[in-house]
Amino acid sequence: MGATTFEPVQRLHHFAWRCKDAEQTRAFYEDLLGLPLTHVVRADNVPSTGENTPYVHIFFELQDGSSVAFFDLGNNQSAQPSPNTPAWVNHLALKVGSLASLERAKQRLEAAGVEVLGITDHGFVRSIYFFDPNGVRLELTADMTSGIVSDSDRENARVKLNDWTAEKAARAAH
Secondary structure, three states, X not given: OOOOOOOOOOOOOEEEEEEOOXXXXXXXXXXXXXXXXXXEEEEEEOOOOOOEEEEEEEEEEOOOOXXXXXXXXXXXXXOOOOOOOOOOOOEEEEEOOOHHHHHHHHHHHHHOOOOOEEEEXXXXXXXXXXXXOOOOEEEEEEEOOOOOOOHHHHHHHHHHHHHHHHHHHHHHHO
């Protein structure tokens, strides 16, 4: 491994949030979204910090083997939204197999009483947006192209970010 090369990151293992109630969260992710509950960790102490905090850590598996996970800290509180960030910014986007699948997912969510925004056309994908019982914003998305990032997109990504960075700096200077 060279000085500037990090270990290759293979895929997402899990991304975790706090939840208000593990059973309510299980019902939403397993019964409604169809993500099986695959692992539960119940403990009184946090292994990484040593803190005495009873919790349950629950994992829901996606088809690629990655997971969406939650911590129930036992006090019926959800994570508080960030006061300096609009509600649409922080979200988890999950891919479905087709536009027809996205349409069926929207119908099922709405039939279960979940408020759904979209279908929104982003060009390369179409998406729906909704919140889970913990206030986590979710996006279901269907690719409208091959799903493979094009060479031109890869080549232009850094250019576009550099342009944004320069524009942002110019605005801050005024």
